Amino acid sequence: MSKATKNELAPWVEKYRPQILSDIVGNENIVDRLKVIAKEGNVPNVILSGPPGCGKTTSVWALARELLGDKVKDAVLELNASDERGIDVVRNRIKTFAQTKVTLPEGRHKIIILDEADSMTEGAQQALRRTMELYSKTTRFALACNQSEKIIEPIQSRCALLRYTKLTPVELLLRVKEVAQAEKVNYDDGGLEAILFTAQGDMRQALNNLQATVNAYELVNKENVLKVCDEPHPDLMIKMLMYCTEKKFFEASKIIHEFHRLGYSPDDIVSTLFRVVKTIELSKKVTEQLRMEYIKQIADCHMRIVQGLTSKLQLSRLVADLCRVSI
């Protein structure tokens, strides 16, 4: 297979994954620092923590590439959550890699990337502790995780913690637009807005949604994005909330029952509703305080759903509660 066709089939997330640090959007503070380190070498052990799709793994790989140049293949070991990562792997595979000799320039180190390190068992992390110390002259560790609290203290103590934050809509939009232009996608503003709405700060999801929409419908507009992402339509939600504000219970419950009939799980309906209430400009009648009360009611309902009450009745009750709320 030629390289061009192979790229055609590749997910855009992979195809447009930034290869160098300066291409990474968001978290400038951290990325700037990594750039300096990439030039100077001698990176400490690091933990990168943050929500999914904010560029943790990408920055580690970019850093490794800039530090090690063409030696990347030999001098980097990446272990994913899908790889076997029990105690024995830590003991044997990681240690063996740490012990192997790779000729690197002064001030450069082999790098072991442990993706999703928070899914490693505590025992395995404990075994890692000593390896980190013993081979610090030749090997550095980069641990990427969603929650740094799940890393045991002795490991945290041996690393510098880099906390990534969710990407802002502006940062997302910048990159999504770039990709859309590079792929010559037919898009409109509503479509991109819908993509940002569905992605909620997750770059990976944004690009996947974009690609999925393009594959299915060619044109990226609001309707198509929502169809592909299979989310309850936010416009209908807004309409439903409007009915609630006007205390028209029956009209409002019709809409939510329609969602239910279409097969959306109550969990999905409620989470989308939450997203709508907190981000989208509603009618003038919805004051700040009313909005707060709405969120309170939705939270209550979501809690019940999480506890297992996923019936249609709960949705009706939510609508009734929303209609009843007054200040």
Add this chain to the structure above:
Amino acid sequence: MDYVENDLLTNEFAPKRRDELQIHNKKLKDLSNWLKNAFCDNNGSYGVLYLAGPTGSGKSTSVEVLCREQGIELIDYSPELLHDDCLEFEKPDTSQLIRFLIRRHGSLNGGSRKKLLFICELPDQAYNDPELFREELCDTLKHIRHPVIFCLTNNVSCWNLNPDKLFTADYMMKNYIDSISFNPVADTFMKKALSRASQLLRTPLSEAKLHSIGEHANGDLRIAMNMLQMNSVGPDANRKTGNRIVFASKANREDAMHMIGRILYAKRVNPNVPKINRFTQKRRKSAPVPEPTERTDLEYDPTEIITMSSMSTEKLNEFLFENEHVFCSDISKYRHVVDTISYCDALTSDWSAMRSFPDEYSAQITVRSVMWHNFKGSRPGTMYPIARPAIKNLERLITMTKNEMKRLPMIGEKHFSSLTATYKSIIQNIIDPQRIEFFLSRPMDVSWKKGKDKIEDELEKLCRLSYRGRKNPRKPETNKRFVQKKKVDEEVEEEKFTIEESSDDSFDDM
């Protein structure tokens, strides 16, 4: 300075001499005395020490430095052993450790007669089956030929990996295991250590940066050194002025403070502010812009504010709770806010549902409620310092006392569970039941926030502590009352908050 930029700063700048160690002198003396004693009495049995402490408190470094000073050779336990010419990988069971312990070790660099076994890692089986490990260790320790130090981290939140589980007070007493426990590094020591390390760098970091690193490291020297390395690499580490540190958590902390400030001040768009352009004159300070009389739009959207920092919702709510009373104008509004905060607390309390319940809900609810009710609230003067959640302090005190108490022979693990009062944080000397009684019956205006020593001082002033048993006569009542009254006056300011909080139930105006 000419050091090869090749190793971690934690290794590169590790102290080599005793005067470079930034550890409390008493602990060092304890350790050094133990080392001396371990080689002094030659009556056949060798000393065993359980050296515990949180991560980065300088346990192993102290041992290394002191041993070098006293000419003791440290023999490190590493699980892979070269055994009869073949490399043996680490096994999960304790056999390798036991073999290591009972072997007679030859010296690697000749000369030194004093050899010390140094164990800073235990096999998994030890943690999985503590009983068996204890039994085996107990037998093994009778046959050792060198003194042993077990140097283990004991602030691991995962109880399964906590060495305190293995080395219980009872067990250590029975087997003559000595124990020394290190505390997190104190601020002053941290500062000294950081400035020493910074001097060794090619370009020392600015004071402000060092200060914020020290503050953030939370008594963990190793983390402090890692942060230093993260921020010092590169020729222009100081180019960015101020104390803005690229270490992420610090930037986060700043963001967090701004975030809380924005929520509490809850600024609204002010239509009265004249649009500033080049031709408008500078506003005089004496004529402040009138505040809007009705709630206009918020200057910042709550959702945006929440995403400013990755602070957890729980923590955010704690901060808001701790500071809200300063910003709220009247008690009924305050009641509403506290009501919301407690509602959110209840919402997130169910841990089984928590895993799939997004905790953004409670952040949204509290933030919106606080911002709504803080309209036209009282505004503290310039630069209001945000108070930290007091509950964290209390929790820390409780765990400290808990650990202290567990070690006491009269309490131990067994009877500990019956002592679940919050007073754990202030009970100092449990052996004297009289003292506990005094603490528990102290007047309410002696706040626990003051810390153990302060409380004791005050109680002594109140002539309560001097009364021990029936031998000592009670001091005159009048004197006591007088002192107590004086105390109340002093306390009024600090306790105001608590009073408000407890009394707001009666203001039910919903």
